[in-house]
Amino acid sequence: MTTAPVKEATHDERAAGCGQDELLEIALGPHHPSTHGVFRMDVVLDGERVVKLKPVFGYLHRNHEKIAESASYLASMPYTDRLDYICSLTNNWAYALAVEKLAGLQVPERAEYIRVITAELTRLVNHTATIGFLTQEMGASGTPLMYAFREREKILDLFESLTGSRMMCNYMRFGGCRVELPAGWLEQTKKVVEEFPRFLDEYEQLLTGNEIFMARAQGVGILKKDLAIDAGVTGPMLRASGVNYDIRKVDKYGIYDRFDFKIPLGEHGDVYDRYMVRMLEMRESLKILHQALRDLPQGPLMDPKAKIRGFRPKPGEAYGRIEAPKGELGFYLISDGSPNPYRYRVRPPSLINLTVLEDMCRGYSIADTIVIFGTVDIVLGEVDR
């Protein structure tokens, strides 16, 4: 933790009020044990209470958008893995979707199913990791995070056998997917999906009714519905505030209209609701996975019209978005007819969800601030790009 210069009280002030109204300005981060990476909050404290909080970004600004302008469309695909590096497959999908809109490509049915399967597995990975980190930040160091990572490893094994990489999958292509499922992959996935509820039950037994957890989570960091909409908050955070808005249902991108699943909604918009929405969302993801694994058809993996080399979309622009585990992940592309995009923009859910951080944290103590921040669920690679 680096400490910004503390506001020096003059001798007279100290003598008069004994520092009662003295405000303390602290820079939390960019290296701080409980933040998610290199994120900094400039906090003004009155005693232990947060009076003002200004997030400071840019410590992981890796110029993704600038680099993409000088690379071909396909060459940006591996960079999208590194945006939100916990869920690379949903990032792939969002980018592929935007380019497919730009170039008018159709995705074969089998590829759509595989996309849904990988995306929902990614959602499981993301939510387990988020809740693991959240409990770590509440002081439950070790156990819940260990359990979460144990489950995560099982899914990463699936990703590795499918795509060749644990984290940076680089699996989707414009108009389909890169490779066919390896032998035995479906059976293994079914096994993981079938065993997953056991882990969720175990986790819920540990946390959902846990008195300490409830005391730390309930009524803390409340986000009102109107503010959430105004500030563009999306994903589980928005739904925990009671807004029924899930892009899987609204846009019905891919083949999400074929599956039977529910959208869990919160009531209070506090830390506990955000935790519960994620837990319930994992169970809904498992439902989708069961259906997708059952119905997976045979067929080609790529649109025959899609060109890997010499891919030049017509001049124009397109905005494509999906429901990533963290919220609305969108890609906005402007093509000028050349092999490189003229403008390549990522709409990062993590960054925009942080708009309301100050409103949620004001009046709470530093320890609560860290917990509230944990439920926003950000990944710095996406915040700063």
Next chain:
Amino acid sequence: MLEEIKARLDAAVPGCRSEMILNGSPSGQHSLLLDSAHAVEAATFLRDHAELRFDYCSNVTGVDWLEAQHSPGYLEVVYHLYSMEKKRGPLVLRLRTENRTDKVHLPSLTPVWRSAEFQEREIFDLYGIIFDGHPDLRRILMWDEFEDHPMRKDYVEPDDYEYEPTAHDDILAKAKQHAMGKSQEP
């Protein structure tokens, strides 16, 4: 649908000169160019109108158009709006500056949609568009002492190509340039 919105907007906001910008790609996402003098008023109308209700501003993008594409060049801001209430969208709004050098002021839409706050700051940082009426217009990604606007197309990055393990194409050219510069120095 866009024609209808344009007609409503022109009727509701007197003096507003909006213009349809057609999009040639199969996505068919056409956009509406607003004049900056009436942008805030028009945005408020779009947000509050009982039938339109574009209550959610999803994405704010800066674009740099050089003289080569449009003469004279200008900077552009693109807003993607959705309606959470009516489950509709996107409506694409555009605002343009007069040029790329001195007349780079645009009205901020952060008072209308708060989700634009960080995104407009980012555009100020990387493109140098000054948003009038933004509550907290500071650099967001680069450090405060930084002077350039690196996402502009004509930005020249600092020369740190001392060591290039796998240089090729334009990186090789830059590395050679660096080596040339060094050999001339002493």
Next chain:
Amino acid sequence: MDQKLRIELSKQGIVTTTLEELYNWGRKNSVWPMTFGLACCAIEMIATSMARYDLARFGAEVFRPSPRQADLIIVSGTVTKKMAPQVVRLYNQMAEPKYVIAMGACAISGGPFKQGYNVLKGIDRYIPVDVHIPGCPPRPEALIDAFMTLQKKIDQQTLTGEGRPRHLDPEAPSEFVVPRFGAHDLEPPNNPEVFRILNNIDSRNPGEVDAGGD
């Protein structure tokens, strides 16, 4: 001591050692890393310390949040120019003996983001690196391998003489220049005391690429 005699003595139940061996043995089996994640590689670093890969087997599970209590900084991910001064400052705050692992392509050279205007092209521009691990991101096994390499390196250090480590050499620097934010770039762009330029572009004859590299 003669190796043969040592073995003979140990058969008799007498264990002999030298101060150097004992000192290095203790040090190499309790390398405490700093809780310090930068980017994607940090997730793999966390995965390494979790149940499946279990970094505790190497005496390194105690991740310390404070640089004052840490022996090792794992630079796990892209170092941006905005972050570089903080990384150097953290390294300066660590107590000697201290070690650096550059984890992943970004920490080594900028990696895939090398062309970025805000990306530092390798942390070895400012601080000395002991072990480099390539990969994007390196697998947990690779990090464990880097750990073992570091342990070997610690084991081979001598207490006196030419090859002694930095913390036993009063002449050697322990603090390094913290770069400042300039108008266009960091100032200075690298620390010449640390940064060894392996120039593969021949400066006398630009255009000829030296295949040897080093």
